[in-house]
Amino acid sequence: MTQPALAALDVRAQLDAQTQEIFAHALRDAAALLNRVMDYDQALDEILEMVARSVPYETACVYLRQGARLQVVCARGFEKYGLGEWIQDFVLPADALNFLRLAETTKPLLISDGELWEGWATAHATTPLRSHLVAPIRSGNQIAGMIALDSQAANYYHEEDGVRLAAFADLAAAALNNAELLRQAERRAQQLSLLYDAGLTLNRVLNSRTQLEFLFQIARRMLRTDRIVFMRYAPQENNLYFEMGVGLPADTQTSLRARVFSVTRSEGLEGWVAQRRLPALVQDVTADARWLALDDTVVKAALAVPIEHENELRGVLVALSYQADAFNAQDERMLILLGNQVTAAMELTRLFEAQTHRQHELEILREASLAFAATFDRATLISQILDYALRLAPAMNAHLFLYDDNRLLFGGAKWLDKALDKKLFEPREDGLSYAVARGGAMIVVDRVDTHPLFVERRWGGALVGLPLRSGDHVRAVLNVAYRQPHHFEPAELRALQLLSDQAAIALENARNYAETQRQLHDAQLLHRTGQALTRAMSLQEMLERLADFFMEAVSVQACCISMLDVTHNHLVVMLDRDPILASREAPGVRYQISDFAYLQEFLQKQQTLILQRDAPAG
Known part of the structure; x- marks a missing residue:
């Protein structure tokens, strides 16, 4: 030893x-x-x-x-x-x-x-x-x-x-x-303090992204975790999409944005939580079949909770740690509490943004009402309607078709920031525009590629067609189109419908104004013509004044006044103002009425006939 x-x-x-x-x-x-x-x-x-x-x-x-x-x-x-x-x-x-x-x-x-x-x-x-x-x-x-x-x-x-x-x-x-x-007591006190800070944030910050970023930073400190991820729920598709997170490398964010988690198929831990509306605590993600790994493998533990408001799913909040066994039941309770804060923040922001958007819409509608009331020219009015439609809905384009005598006529179009005054295409008889005009009801197509009205014309976007009604009659159809599939929110459709109602009234007013102006013009013209005929001293002068009246009344370049010789069944030319000299007839020229079928029809029906120049006479 x-x-x-x-x-x-x-x-x-x-x-x-x-x-x-x-x-x-x-x-x-x-x-x-x-x-x-x-x-x-x-x-x-x-x-x-x-x-x-x-x-x-x-x-x-x-x-x-x-x-x-x-x-x-x-x-x-x-x-x-x-x-x-x-x-x-x-x-x-x-x-x-x-x-x-x-x-x-x-x-x-x-x-x-x-x-x-x-x-x-x-x-x-x-x-x-x-x-x-x-x-x-x-x-x-x-x-x-x-x-x-x-x-x-x-x-x-x-x-x-x-x-x-x-x-x-x-x-x-x-x-x-x-x-x-x-x-635990210190951590609990810190967590409660952080929750208090989160509550204060909700009262002083109204920007949704700023709110969520601040709350997620609080969650990261509260749970002493490495990453926080928020997946937003899209109810129309029943899918989860990455919206934002903290502590995530750029390549991980890119991978998340490219990934869709199906709630229907319960894809991933996030899809499982969203489908069942239950929290999930995973101490070792490599041993959990629900976990779908990203490109990196540094995550070892995960804690996920559903984000709900009044039983409506808004998304899933996920805490991720690089250490296994990183979370406990207390962390789960705290993340649920923070999830409630996130829900409150999202709802408050949604209400604020909805109110702001509503005020913006009302201001646009007010401006449109004033502009429509001051406009009686139809072309100008159509341009204004298209402009205000695209201000209400940030769409790709807007078209307006006038509906008269069961036919749609191109009225105008605006494509992004470029106004077009020419017809791009003829509406299909079995298409959306005619369906809106004939049915008198709005048609909403969130995805044209899956809608029966677009079986033969799939272009990948979304479209809404709105009737512009005057009483029981459809006067026009307004189409607003998006380049990509788009879910039309009720508020968006309501604003477009209000604009359509105002536009319909404005178009009817413009039509009535134009008709009133025409009648006034005709009355003035008749008055002037009556005075001119009273002063006329010869038949030729009277014929000249009548020709002036006819040409101005119907805005034409030519006029021919003839008399019927019933005794001889002849048509006698009295005055011809054909601008083509070679076609002008001299006064006194006679035509046999029986040689012209349209003249016989005219005499039989005693109705106005409208013929195209150079149309076959017989």
Whole structure:
């Protein structure tokens, strides 16, 4: 036996008589320590110092279990072997033989000579340590760690030492429990403080993205997690789409934006939560079949909760950690509470944005009403209607077709910021425009590629057709189209319908105004003509004045006045103002009425005939 080993045995012999009293005092001091020291690391270090007073050692370690590892959290005596820094990072697997024995027996483990024991750690080969004493740190029914003592002398520790060390290990367990309770209390206080800050945010910030970013930062601090992700729910498609997150690398955000989570098929952890409206806590995502991994594999644990408002799903909030077993039930409760804050923020923002948008719509409708009331020119009015339609709905284009005598006539179009005054296409008889005109009701098509009216003309967008009615009659059809599929919200359709109603009234007013102006013009023209005929001194002059009246009344370039000679069944030309001299007939020229079928029809029906120039006479 070496000289240091003999010296150690001699010291042990001298301490035997005083051990019990020293142990009692050390245990009392350690117990008092728990009431005055709140820092766990400091408490463990002082417990090891008090252990040395009744159970001497060369080196001592406190291990705590962290998942599948035993991590050194406090150590003494290794500096003299040049291992002070090394021991701070030393880790044992949870299946180390000494720890397994502790877990089986829950009693101290005494190793009289480590060189003869199969579980002796490789690290001890670099030191002259021989004896080994280990006591379990128990937390309830679980072994949370252990206190390990080492001595240079073989057979140094006895069973009494194990009993004493177990007493200090129980105090270490109490210190661990106190520290955990303090940590939970501090974390709870911090979480409540952060929730309070979140509530204040809702009262002073109305921008939805700013609100969510701030709340997600709070969630990240509250749960001490690495990432927060929000997936927004699209009820029309029953899918989840990535909206925003914090702590996400750029490539991960790109991957999320390209991914769709089907709620119907319960795709991914997010789809499962959305479908069942239940939270999900996953301590190891690699062992959970619901988890759909992203391009990176750093995420180890996940916690997801549904975001709802009045039983309506708005999305799923997900916390992600790079550490397995990162979340607990308390974290789940806190994320649910924060989810309620997120719901309140989203609803408040939605209401504010809806009110702002509504005010914007009302202002546009007010401007449209004033503009329509001041416009009586139909072409100008149509241009205004298209302009205000695209201001209400940020669509790709708008078309207006006039409906008269069961036919649609092109009125005007505006394509993005470019107005068009030519017809782009003829409305199909079996298409949407005619269906709106004949049915007198609005038709909404969110996706033209799946609508029966567009079986033969699929162009990938969305369209709404609105009738412009005057009483029971449809006067026009307004079409507003989007380049991509688009869900028309009720508020959007309501605003377009109000615009259509105003436009219909304006078009009817313009039509009535034009008719009134025409009648006034005709009355004035008749008055002037009557005066001119009264002053006429000859038949030729009267014919000239009548020709002036006819040409101005119907806005034509030519006029021919003839008289019927019923006796001879002749048509006699009295005055011809054909601008084509070669076609002009001289006064007195006679035509046989029987030679012209249209003249015979005219005489029989006594109705106005409208003929195109150069049309076949017979």
